[in-house]
Amino acid sequence: MADVKNAPAPKTELEGSTYQIIQKRLKKQAALLQEQLNQLNESRKQVFGAVETRLVGTNRITTANNCIPKDMVSVGKQFLFGYNVHIGLRSEIRLEDVFSLYRFEAEDHSFHQQELSLLADKQFEEDFKNLYKYYKHTVFAKFALVGPHLFMVFQVGKGPGDVKTFKWALQEHSLSYLGNRFDHEYKFPDQHEFVWKRTNRDMHRRGKHPHISILDRVFVETVGGDLTIKVEDNTDSGQGIYAEEVTHKEQTLDDAEVAYADLGNLIVLRIRPYQEKTYRYFIFNEKMQEALRVDSLEHACVLLPDEQGLIFANGYYLQTGEYKIFDHAIQDLQFERRISSPNGEDFLYVFYNPHTGLYVLLQYNLVNQQVATPILCHGFSLFSNGELCYFRAEDQPGRHHTLQIWQTPYTRTEIRTQEHTDSYLFKIGNKDIVRAMAECNELLTLIHKGDTYTNLYIDLVQHTQSMLDSYYWIKHPEAGALGEPLQAIGQIAAAAIDEFEKVRRIRQHTEEAIQAATDRLEQLLHQIKRHKAKSIEQYVHHLAELRLLRGEIIGLKELRYANTEKIELLEQQVAGQTQKLSADCIQFLLKDTALAPYREQLLQHEAAIAKVEKVAQAREAAKAIDQTAGELELLIEVVSNLKIEDATETTRIIEQISDIYAGVNQLRARLKTRRKALLSQEATAEFQAQLKLLEQAVVNYLELCDSPPKCDEYLTKLMVQLEELEGKFTEFDEFADQLAQKREEIYQAFESRKLSLTEARNKRANNLLKAAERILKGIQNRLAAYEEVKQIHAYFASDLMVEKVRDIIAQLQALEDSVKAGDIQARLKSVKEDAIRQLKDKNELFVAGNNLIQFGRHHFSVNIQPLDLTLLPREGQMYVHLSGTNFFEQIDQPELEKTRAVWEQSLLSENQQVYRAEYLAWQMFQTGQFPQDTTLPGLQQSLRKFMVTRYQEGYTKGIHDADAARILHELIQLHARIDLLRYAPRARACASLYWHSLMGADEKQLMSSRLKGVGIILELFPDTREFGDLVTDLQEHIRMFTARSHLFEEGLALEAGEYLFFELSRGQHFIISLEAAELYQSFQAFLKKQKIKSKFDQSIAQLAHAPEERFDLIRSWLSAFTAQ
Structure with a gap:
């Protein structure tokens, strides 16, 4: 696969009509910006002048002895030339053997040797002699400029670091010797203008291919035999954008030493794999998604101005991805110093090799963002007019030394022309213009980047906006009017962001x-x-x-x-x-046994068909047969497409395959017949199951239908399901009629539901309309009381009733009844306008309030009180009165006379005998629902909640609730103390009579046993309500007893039954009040005193068989006794 992996991957440019149009517009504006930028640059050069780097001459200087030159330095219009000579038999080294002084004539670029008066200092001469006297291997190394001082550096040992220096104060045209005790001041600046940060274990990402995450932007690892740099945090893959082998293949993630520096778009990496002696240096560009190995970063790496990128001894790398590596093959170069031109456009970076004494001079232009061809020399010097002189030393000593003279922009002061001091560019300043031009060139570089540049258009938008915000003069015509193309580029880039992202996703999908x-x-x-x-x-x-x-x-x-x-x-x-x-x-x-597996497969398929009992099994069998058939077809295709020398062999192979294929066709036919038979059996059961699911779906959907549109939505879903069923069972005609019938039923059900919802919606809309009409009438009455128009506006802006009307309008709109909603909205607006108009009319007609109308000079009183019919007590009688008039008429009605007691009662809760707080406490007590907190504050809080809804009873918070709390507190305590005496005496007497005298023995025994068990439960769970049926049975028996005997009112049955339940559940003894006990004792004493107790007992005993009559007789005795 190496040829595929290394295949060229051309940069595919984005396509598509929209994006192409955007690209053309962007390039057009870029060309316009470049044109205006060139014009601005020409204007700038005319105003501020321009110095181009160019060769202006070549000349020679001659030394007295053969020597190897080492360095040179300028002092005003002179320069010192330093070298080393071989003195032969002479034992003493003089100043002339190391230094020569020359005067530089800028007019003809000539050099004239001078006396060494510049170094005339006795202390220096003595120190110089001692240096060569005491250090046998002393040689001159170089001149070093450190601030305003000049150091003469001499190597006194074998290594370049073993040096001695002489320090001079560098003045405009002279030198002042300071001594030889300043070796510690001579040192190179920081070789890396950033700080290396080492990675730690927190950055490790474990997985199949572990790596180190650096700022979650780039990922590096040295495992698996190579050093890999990746841009995805994916430990499942070991592939990356850069890879190279490591010495030790077997190493872990912890073994490598990794450091990094974050420099904007660039991340500089320093990596040393396990047990390797040297570091490897890389520059990773996040925007370009690429990595470059640059080992020269080990010795020096300096930041370019305005954070444009990096520069190092053999090249540079910009933030935008442009870079250049110079192949000068000079190693171990150290950064010595940076020299900038006065206008801030050009920068000279000086690198020095202390072993060979070779300099590398790199000139960087801020506007063009490029480094010119490096200058390699053994010594150089810059004069105040910007002329650079340098030389290249020969390998052999010589007396004649060639120097080249170059004109450079590195002058001591800025060159300005006087005739353009009133120019607008002159007021801006050359440095500001140079910086803006540099940013424009960077922008143009980005525009010409390929689509692989990450966040290209986002960067363009940010870059253009930053420039428009940073440079106030950017749109000025005299400054090139760069703002117009910049603004257009920003707008076009913003439009391209979405299109770029779309195409990027498509391209990524294609690559994946x-x-x-x-x-x-x-x-x-x-x-x-x-x-x-x-x-x-x-x-x-x-x-x-x-x-x-x-x-x-x-x-x-x-x-x-x-x-x-x-x-x-x-x-x-x-x-x-x-x-x-x-x-x-x-x-x-060609082998005879080659097709034996397929013959075996035919036998297996035949056996599988014989075992088929379900349609699903038939499908599996058909799938297996089709696979075999496909393989046979592929074999026929392979045999047919290949050239076989022996045609008979081809024919034999195809015939064998065809015979097997014929068997496949036979199996297919048998399976088809078997499947059809099974399908008929299974289809009926499946159809019924599907029909039940459909019916259940109908029920569920009808429940979900809460609006007519939802009825249509769910009906459509069910119709789709029906169509799917029809398509599934299209081979069975017997199901078609059932599906048609089910379709009609579903349609009717949803139409009925839709009709009912529509009616409910209309009813709801009518109710809302009536409510709105009532509220509008109240608003109209409220508006009549206002005296200023601003009060009406304030009312409509903040009143809750107006908001309620608007809410009703919104509800009607939600119900899709726009007619009623529009009507109410119009009436609300009309009420406001009518109120304002009527108020204005009233203010014009009425004077001194609402009771006086003025017509000219005449004033008329007006009664505005509404005419209403009321009942009014007057002079001890009840009268009918018309409010606002003097009409009174007495009412003579006997029924009304019966209510005289409450004529003067203004509240339902209070009269001459009952205080409002007492009535409140009694109502609360009657509910029987007492709060857990029965302290006075707790009761008062509960009473406040209880009286909130009783507006008509006229309670005052803080007064009646406090009094009622005290009363209720006493009632609750009394209720707890008197136990079952809280039931009325007549109810207790009724229950006692029924239990002791009227209930049958068997029934009493059964009830007693049940109540004894209930008593145990009530002791553990006093708040349980599980025995309501038992209480109801007792109440029903007592009610029947009272209805038959007429000894007690039937209404006592409920209270007597409840009392009897609680009395018997805790024992057989009935509670008796103190008054009843005293009455019993006094009655017995009275009988004894009158000597009639025996007669009383005899009369009672005679009625032992008639308990009801006996109770009536006893009650008569006691009534007569208490009445005396």
Whole structure:
């Protein structure tokens, strides 16, 4: 599969009419921006001047001795030239043996040697002699500029780091020696202008192919034998955008050392696999989804201005993905310094190799965002006018040394022309313009990026908006009017975002489909190679898989944005494997036993048909027969398409296959007959089951129908189900009539439901209409009392009744009764307008309130009180009175006279004898539902809730509820203390008489046993209500007794039955009040005193057989006794 994997994947550009139009518009605006940008650049050069980097001359300098030059540095219009000479037999090194001074004439670019007066300093001369005296291997290395100081660097050992320095103060045209004790100040700047961050275990993602997640943007790993950089957080796959081998194949995720730096779109990676000595450096571009290995990052990496990217010793890499690597093959370069032009457009990056003394100068232009061809030299010097002199040392010492002179923009001061000081560009400033032009060029670079650039159009929108916001002058005509194309580019990019995303998804789907087909082909080829076919069935299986896969691969060509070259390669591989496997299959078929498995399959199919008892089994058997037939067809096709030298062999193979195929046809016919017979039996049962499901669905859908539209919706669903049933059982005519009948029933049921819902909706709409009419009448009456128009407006804006009308309108609209809703809405508006008009008329007609009308100079009183008929007590009699008049008429009615006691009673809850709080406490007590908290605050809280709805009884919160709480508190305590004495004495007497005298012995025994068990339950569960039937039985028996004997009122039966239930459930003893006990004792004492107790007892005993008469006699005795 290597040829497929390495197939070229051309960058497919997005298509589609909409996107093409957007692309054309974008490129048109980009061309316009480029044109205006060029015009602005020309205008800028005219105003501020421009210095191009160019070669202006070549000259030579001559030294007194043969030497190897090492470096040079300018001091004003002079420059020092440093070198090393071989002195031979002379023992002392003089200044002239290391340094020469030359004057540079800018007019003719000539050099003139001068005396070394610039270095005339006794202390320096002594230090110089001592250096060479005490360090045997001293050689001059270089000049180093550190701020305003010049360091003369001498190597005194074998390594470049073993140095001694002389420090000078660098002035405009002279040098001042500072000493030789400043070696520690001589050092290179930070070689990486960012901080490396090491990864940790929290970034590890475990899985089949584990990796390290860096900011969830890029994923790296060194397992599986290679170093892989991935852009998807997918541990199921080991594939990535970049991979290279590692030395140790068997290593874990923890073994590698990984560090990174986040630099906007770029992520710099430093990776050292397990037990490797060197790090590997990569630049990952998130936008381009690509990684580049750059090992020179080990020594130095510097950030470009305005965060445009990175620059290193052998190239640069921009945020937009542009990069260039220079093949100068110079290693171990360190960053020394950065020199910028006064206008901020050009930057010179100096890299230095301390081993060879070689410099690499990289010039970066901020506007063009490019690095010019590197300058390689052994020494260089910049003069104040921007001229750069440098030399390349020869391998052998010499006296004549060639210097090249280049004009560069790195002048000490900015070059300006005086005639354009009043220009608008001059007011803006060259640096601001350069920065804007650089951003425009970056924008143009993005526009010409391919569609693979991540978030291309989002970046374009953000970039253009940022420029429009950052540069106030961007739209000014004298500044090139860059704002117009920039704004147009932003708008076009915003429109392209959605279209780009659509096409990106399509392309991703296509790539995934091609990759899936590639993976399946790899798997299939591996399977064929690993498991060589040993039977005809295996050959047929492999051929069928290949044919199916080839059809799928051919179908991939129809997908949009498909890589046709890769698909063609896939198809060729499938075709080649099919051809090879087909030839092997033919050779196998030439064997006499090749088709034996298919003959065996026929016997198996025949046995399976004999066992078929269900239609489902018949389907499985048919499926197996069809598979065999398909394999036979494939065999015939393979034999027919291949060229066999012996035609008789071809004929023999096809005849054998045809004989087997004939057997297949016979089996199909038998199975078809068997299936038809089974289908008739199973269809009836299935049809009945489906019909029951349909009936259940009808019931469920009718329940869900709460509106006429839903009736239509669910009816449609059921009709679809009926049609599916008709299609399923279309072979059975006997089911057609039943389905037609069921269709009519369903239709009638839903029509009836729809009619009832429509009627209910109409009724609801009428009720809402009546409610709205009542509310509108109340609103109309309320508006009549207002005296200002603003009060009417405020009322309509905030009153709840108006909101209620609007809510009714909304409800009617929801009921789809737009006529009534519109009518109420119009009437509401009319009520407001009429009220405002009437108020204005009244204000114009009435004066001094509503009771006085003015006509000219005359005023007339008006009675506006409504005429109403009322009853009014007056002078001890009841009168009919018309309100607003002096009409009174006395009422003479005997029935009315009976109500005289309540004529003066203004409240239902209070009269001369009963206080309102007493009435409230009594009502609460009668309910029998007391709160758990029976303290005064708890009772008062419950009473407040209880009296909320009793508006007509006139309770005052804080007064009557407090008084009633005290009364109710005492009632509850008394209720708890008196136990069953809370029942009326007559009810208790009635129950006692019935139990002791009138209930039969057997019935009493049974009832006593039941009540004894109930008593135990009530002790454990006093609040249970499980014995209501038993209480009801007792009440019914007592009611029958009272109805027959007339000794007690029938109304006492309910209370007497309940009392008897609770009395007997806790024992056979009946409770008696203190008053009753005292009455009994006083009556007995009276009988004894009168000496008639024996006569009383005798008369009672004579009625022992008649308990009702005996009770009546006793009650007569007691009545007479208490009446005396």
